[in-house]
Amino acid sequence: MDLTAWQQDIEHWFAKHYTGGDASHDIAHFRRVWHCARQIADGQPVSLTVILFASYFHDLVSLPKNHPDRARSSQLSAQQTLSILSRDFPRFPAEHHAAVAHAIEAHSFSAQITPQTLEAKIVQDADRLEALGAIGLARVFAVSGAMNAALFDANDPFADRRALDDKAYALDHFQTKLLRLPATMQTVKGREMAQRNADFLVHFMAKLSAELAGDPDSLDVDIIRRFAAQDLPKLC
Incomplete structure (x- = not known):
């Protein structure tokens, strides 16, 4: 599948399943992170499909800033995303699951996880640009x-x-x-x-x-x- 088809499937999934998210972590935020990530990734040797999924699912769990487990939000998001990929996106290549999960875990400022892949670095940068x-x-x-x-x-x-x-x-x-x-x-x-x-x-x-x-x-x-x-x- 091409990126447009994958994005349509993701948007359909969110319309059907996603009820969480505040004004800073809604579907519009996920779309903006994806669009920004594509700009940063332009010309880079990366998997745009990994970046697409990580951009949309990175804040699937977003605990309030004053929650004691706030720093674990990105890890919880990665865990839930892996379950969703296996259950609801069976055509998404399993060999990309770990890369998506890592990009999600490493995006968070509070988690303090160093991104190890260029895809994870790009998603982290795109998300942080939303704070500026x-x-x-x-x-x-x-x-x-x-x-x-x-x-x-x-x-x-x-x-x-x-x-x-x-x-x-x-x-x-x-x-x-x-x-x-x-x-x-x-x-x-x-x-x-x-x-x-x-x-x-x-x-x-x-x-x-x-x-x-x-x-x-x-x-x-x-x-x-x-x-x-x-x-x-x-x-x-």
Whole structure:
């Protein structure tokens, strides 16, 4: 089967079986990860079929951020995906099962599993790009709102005099995770995309800082200098 036919089968499976997922882990998220992964994979010696299945099923289990087993979400997703492939996708080559499972396990930031294949590296990069840019900006506040977290600490929004706490303040998540993501990217193209989208978040922070200071028509250049992407080591 070609990729279009496989994707149609996957979409049919999700329409029939998938009832989970919040606004950050719905079918639209899976589609975006797949489209992004295809861009990163362009011209690379990879199995696009493995990437397709891993992109769609990587967040099949997504425990809330405050759940004690949150770090096991990707491993649980991989386990469920293997069962689904065997039961519902009998035409999918069994020799690809392990590669799909590994790409799913390794995509997670909290699981801290190093991707060993180029397919896994691409899926990890594509998923992490969802946490940056305009979608990432929307997601961080949507998730924090669902957790009843404040948007920011009004007395110290950028944590100059306190410890960062992204469970209490949504804005803290930019420093605890989001702005660190470009350095974790596994591919050259993924890193380039991540740096551009992280810059977007820094400019949002600079705009917010200016508005909090009573200047709604400017950017706080000190925030841009402080958080602008640093030069990263070259990838092999």
